[in-house]
Amino acid sequence: MVSKTVVIIGASCAGIPIAHALLKDSPSVKVVLINPASTFYFMIAAPRILAKPKAFRPEQYLLPIEREFTRYPKSAFEFVLGVATAISVDAKTVTVDNERVISFDYLVIASGSTTRTMEDDSDILIPFKHPKSGSVQTLIEEAQQKISQATKIIIAGAGPIGVETAGEIAEAAEQRGADIHITLISATDRVLPMLKPRASEVAEDRLKEKKVEIIKSRKVTGATRSADLSTWTVSLDNGQSLHTDLYIPTVGVIPNNSFIPQEFLDSEGWVKVDEELRVQAGNGSKLPIFAAGDITDNSMRLSFKAAEQAAVVAANLRAEITGKGKRRVYDQGNSIMMLVPIGSSAGTGQLFGWTPWNSLVKMIKGKDFFISKAHSMIAAN
Numbered sequence: 001m002v003s004k005t006v007v008i009i010g011a012s013c014a015g016i017p018i019a020h021a022l023l024k025d026s027p028s029v030k031v032v033l034i035n036p037a038s039t040f041y042f043m044i045a046a047p048r049i050l051a052k053p054k055a056f057r058p059e060q061y062l063l064p065i066e067r068e069f070t071r072y073p074k075s076a077f078e079f080v081l082g083v084a085t086a087i088s089v090d091a092k093t094v095t096v097d098n099e100r101v102i103s104f105d106y107l108v109i110a111s112g113s114t115t116r117t118m119e120d121d122s123d124i125l126i127p128f129k130h131p132k133s134g135s136v137q138t139l140i141e142e143a144q145q146k147i148s149q150a151t152k153i154i155i156a157g158a159g160p161i162g163v164e165t166a167g168e169i170a171e172a173a174e175q176r177g178a179d180i181h182i183t184l185i186s187a188t189d190r191v192l193p194m195l196k197p198r199a200s201e202v203a204e205d206r207l208k209e210k211k212v213e214i215i216k217s218r219k220v221t222g223a224t225r226s227a228d229l230s231t232w233t234v235s236l237d238n239g240q241s242l243h244t245d246l247y248i249p250t251v252g253v254i255p256n257n258s259f260i261p262q263e264f265l266d267s268e269g270w271v272k273v274d275e276e277l278r279v280q281a282g283n284g285s286k287l288p289i290f291a292a293g294d295i296t297d298n299s300m301r302l303s304f305k306a307a308e309q310a311a312v313v314a315a316n317l318r319a320e321i322t323g324k325g326k327r328r329v330y331d332q333g334n335s336i337m338m339l340v341p342i343g344s345s346a347g348t349g350q351l352f353g354w355t356p357w358n359s360l361v362k363m364i365k366g367k368d369f370f371i372s373k374a375h376s377m378i379a380a381n
């Protein structure tokens with residue numbers, strides 16, 4: 001059988017399961033997986049990793065990627081350590097690190113998203129995600145140190161990452177008997193605005209118990225660092241200025257799209273896909289290019305949604321390459337499933353339309369931030 005090469009850009013919650021699915025049941029496929037780091041960073045646990053350096057060992061949250069693929073024939077899989085820097089649709093090639101050119105029959109874009117603290121020009125560097133280059137473990141250790149030494153911390157953004165991070169840092173300080181002041185700034189009139197009002201109430205009560213100050217209905221308009229880099233001045237949209245040792249912005253999700261042709265992107269920079277998750281060409285032609293996960297214009301940017309999209313892309317590629325199996329479509333739906341621990345024994349969220357009790361959040365996620373599930377996200381199953 002003629003072998004087809006599928007190049008996948010990005011090895012995380014979306015890219016890795018697609019690679020496994022293709023290798024497992026399509027003998028006529030070669031997979032090339034491109035990623036800037038050799039490890040998968042279990043970012044879901046980042047709030048606890050950063051706030052509580054002793055909670056986990058690095059080998060629990062930084063998992064080698066290539067090891068998961070040794071089960072397949074050597075000729076069927078290649079891991080390329082590098083950053084995709086260009087795509088040529090007409091030549092069907094991807095350029096890696098402006099140097100190596102890799103041909104594809106099919107391409108999958110799974111380059112995900114970045115938090116503002118991980119942008120190239122960021123002077124904040126709080127590793128909620130893998131950096132483009134350099135050691136994430138070094139960045140994690142530096143951030144752990146900064147967080148544990150700060151006595152005043154401002155966290156902007158009261159979505160799940162902001163709320164979880166505030167809860168973890170507050171609990172860590174409590175545990176070591178440190179007196180610190182954490183301010184959480186919410187642009188909306190309640191924290192966790194994507195969840196039901198009951199969840200916001202619970203979250204605000206739990207945060208207040210942990211002595212986190214919450215400022216609502218305020219946006220951060222600027223943040224500047226003192227000349228000696230030791231403090232920040234954070235300005236709010238009511239003209240107020242706050243001074244702090246450490247500033248952690250958790251607002252905004254930034255698409256990793258610098259290498260993606262402009263015609264594939266919507267006005268916010270996400271990749272336009274149809275319901276089969278095929279990338280939409282400007283002229284309506286059918287491209288051999290799919291996308292999955294945070295990088296697509298599907299608005300629910302969550303790890304389990306990335307996994308659902310991965311299954312759809314794998315099925316459609318399999319159908320297209322082998323003529324076998326059913327095509328699938330993706331619909332993100334409108335039911336939110338989310339657990340937001342606030343420290344190790346409380347929290348809130350939304351499950352099947354209801355607000356789970358503290359004890360359930362603790363039992364399912366608060367106890368270990370799902371770290372025990374990290375390996376299953378990148379393993380063949």
Ligand SMILES: Cc1cc2nc3c(=O)[nH]c(=O)nc-3n(C[C@H](O)[C@H](O)[C@H](O)COP(=O)(O)OP(=O)(O)OC[C@H]3O[C@@H](n4cnc5c(N)ncnc54)[C@H](O)[C@@H]3O)c2cc1C
Binds near residue numbers: 115
């Ligand atoms: C702190 C934090 C906590 C979270 N908690 C939860 C949670 O509890 N539950 C939940 O469902 N979701 C959670 N999420 C969201 C979840 O992490 C994302 O939805 C998920 O990571 C999306 O997976 P992805 O594979 O699409 O993209 P990403 O995980 O962003 O991975 C993209 C990969 O592509 C690589 N890449 C980028 N550009 C290039 C390039 N040019 N060339 C090659 N490789 C490239 C990146 O390095 C990365 O490895 C959380 C996110 C964060 C940041």
Ligand SMILES: *[C@@H]1O[C@H](CO)[C@@H](O)[C@H](O)[C@H]1NC(C)=O
Binds near residue numbers: 089283
């Ligand atoms: C349509 O657009 C794609 C992507 O740019 C391009 O590769 C293809 O040649 C175009 N097709 C036609 C018929 O113009």
Ligand SMILES: *[C@@H]1O[C@H](CO)[C@@H](O)[C@H](O)[C@H]1NC(C)=O
Binds near residue numbers: 036083257
């Ligand atoms: C993701 O995109 C951001 C924003 O453009 C960039 O700063 C970061 O380096 C990118 N990460 C990777 C892995 O390319």
